[in-house]
Amino acid sequence: MSESVEELREKMAFVESLLQFPSTGTLLGTLLLLLVLYLLSSGSKSQKGGKEPPGPKPLPLVGNLLTLDLKRPFDTFFELSKTYGNIFQVFLGPKQTVVLVGYKTVKEALVNHAEEFGDRDTRAGYRTVKHEHGIIFSNGENWKEMRRFTLSNLRDLGMGKRGSEEKIIEEIQYLKGEFDKFEGKPFDTTQPVNYAVSNVISSIVYGSRFEYTDPQFTEMVDRANETVHVAGSTSIMLYNVVPWLGPFIKNKKTILNNTLKSRQHMKKLINGLQDTLNPHDSRGFVDSFLIRKQNDEKSGKKDSYFHQDNLMVTLSNLFVAGTDTTGTTLRWGLMLMAKYPHIQDGVQEEIDRVIGGRQPVVEDRKKLPYTDAVIHETQRLANIVPLSLPHITTCDVTFNGYFIKKGTTVIPLLTSVLKDPSEWEKPNTFYPEHFLDEKGQFVKRDAFMPFSAGRRVCLGESLARMELFLFFTSLLQSYRFTTPPGVSGDDLDLKGVVESH
Template identity: 65%
Template sequence: MALLEGLLQVLYTYPLLAAVLLLVAYLHCSGIGSSSNPEGKEPPGPKGLPVLGNLLQLDLKRPYETLCELSKKYGSVFTIHFGPKKVVVLAGYKTVRQALVNHAEEFGDRDITPIFHDINKGHGILFANGENWKTMRRFALSNLRDFGMGKKGSEEKIITEISFLMDVFESFKGEPFDTTQPVSYAVSNVICAIVYGSRFEYDDPKFKAMVQRANDNIRLSGSPSVQLYNMFPRLKPWVKNLQQMLKNNEVHVEEMKRIIRGLQETLNPQEPRGFVDSFLVRKQDAEEGEQKDSLFHENNLTCCVTNLFAAGTDTSGTTLRWGLLLMAKYPHIQERVHEEIDRVLDGRQPLAVDRKSLPYTEAVIHETQRIANIVPMSLPHTTSCDAYFQGYHIKKGTTVIPLLTSVLKDESEWANPYTFHPEHFLDDQGCSVKRDAFIPFSAGRRVCLGESLARMEVFLFFASLLQRFRFTAPPGVSEDELDLRPAVGLILSPSAHKLCAVPRS
């Protein structure tokens, strides 16, 4: 009801906007709400209004919660209308996995919403399809592995960055501080070392602005106003968050180009320093061979770098911040992590191979990823052809949302789905247990290409920080008062908070 009142107030204040919406209504009215399909049964769902669809039923700040509730009524495959756009939602572990893995070809394309079309224009990795996506993803995977992603090379880069982050945490001398910026800088520098071949100082103003823009755009992309723009692209002139995102992207691309020009000037094709160098070599080879249809061009390079930088900064950084907040929230769990790390490592630097010998610490990290649920709706897919799935016909080009929150909190898969319970990942003897329904990086063709790096990063940062510090709520704030309700955004970050990093003697 509050959404309806807010919408009416906006229409009253901006009569031109009202006229635009009326025009949209006229253009779409004939098709909305029609569910007849002579070729087969479509997934069920709530009846929508012309143009608005099911908009008034959705909590646009947390749409994943509405979709989870609707799945209880309409089942694990159902239809909903985001404005005039028909969307099929997949809920629950069995259904999501069946679609993304067993029917990977049909459900493997990316649905590119208006905002990400505006920014990427079909280039890059995250928001591309067809040959462009296949070529860029294949090249990125191959070259990121060459530069140590998920291997010893990236472990060395992470451990180097850990020392810088430790210095920042220690500088607060146990006083409360916001972990957002230092954690973002540290995690971002790992991907920068792999992509560019070098890291940045935390006080570098260009680097700080770069990280801030990436974080801001991820936050703004999940805002209600940008979601409304994705439903009604004609609203573009009135959406301030959209304008801010486009401005941020324009500045970001120019900064990327500046860095790339510097790398181009010092390029040695025989000794590439990172992903960008490898791409520049391929681009140069294509130009010398006069390959006019080559996909190794500047637009793909800047989009790939932007995609890797944003994804590599925000997801791992957000997971780590959730982990530290949860340790302050549940000190008895934190104490068990401290005990295990002290007993097994005896003061030495944690390494990636220690994951097997630190099962409780690893379980805490996995449970953090599960309960934090940072990408609750995944990134939307679209059907590449007509799909026949679980008795339903889903037409080619239909937007599909694999509801990851319904997997990570599936009541049939988890003993305590809504509680922070590390024992989900341990057997009765305290040994690690693999859980099939644990897919925080999604699954199938569109599984996160940086998964191996992210797993290593989060483990090394988390274990190293817990080895050195005890994390607590600020003085005068009880553990019960620490808020676990996420902030609004495409990626679910913790709400604004401060923690104390108290050095352990």
């Protein structure tokens, strides 16, 4: 995979453009910068203890960074697997990273070796905003306690059950009201869909929904979505690889500012709930947490995990994870219906035949196999978390013949699972028949893992599945989705990229 000097120069210029450095205008200037960073870093050290995974030879300063398409690194990893196999290593700067490719390999690691691959890699970008607390980026006893408590309480509050269904159906009416305001004229569905999905999780955690005209609510949702997109940007990727770049990366400042503003808003909401707290009547997750915190304080329990930081970060985790992923997937579904009108015809025919004009409910899912297949295929092709979130090995482990030392970053490449050519007939095509048998009945697929798997599987999976079904069927029942005037279905791009800003 040789590259010309000009290609290297272009990549260096791209990296430089992500940072707030005065432009040197020369390749030499950038190389000198990287040399300084390299001298500050510990460098890459060879493993001892067994045969390490194969991989491309790293450069002394930047590892394999120049090999990657920084806008679509998951595609580069997938291509590298064709040369080095389903388990290989790359160096992102000085940091060794093991990439797992394909359904069987990823499942073997996350499910059958859950303990060894079960911790989260808390990189610099996550530590910046106290992510050692909460659920998504914490480890050890804190993670176990917060995940156990959160999952138990969300279930008690009806997550994935009848209680959630009623909240979702109520929110659907508000969303349809927003759509109706446009009177059939072209509009961007992003904000109304995000507000609707955010209100579902808000009603569960805070005990009430918000009006779409509430500026504090809309700003909170918009900040959360911006933070997710910025956290996945190439500049933050570089910051995670070389933390010393932090002061020069504007996206780090964006994350910090958004986090500070969100925490101020959450604190105001929490204080309001604290003032009206009834220990015998929990209105939502925040109440349950505050009651537990209060009980621990009364009993004099030391080293309690129920404190302000854990509450704030857990709320942020729930709000961000419960908004961006579901909202983005739903919008993918609507776009795919506009791109493939014949598939939209099939969905609407099935809904009209089975449900008619009444409100769809979760029980209808089993009677709508084609619609269910379309939703699943949307999740598969949308592939909205292609790299998953990074894991880290908890101990030295020999995995499929390769030695991986403790503390190694591991990327379970979810895109390679959802598009594994040995598991899917048409991996790169929108093909709902992936989830239908010869009789047109819905079939589950083992390689359908959009929520990841193992210890770190998304705890909101049941809620997300319910939301996607109810929102999608309700919207398709009431509206026809088309491309804007002058835009054809062929113009709709199905390739997602990592934001470069």
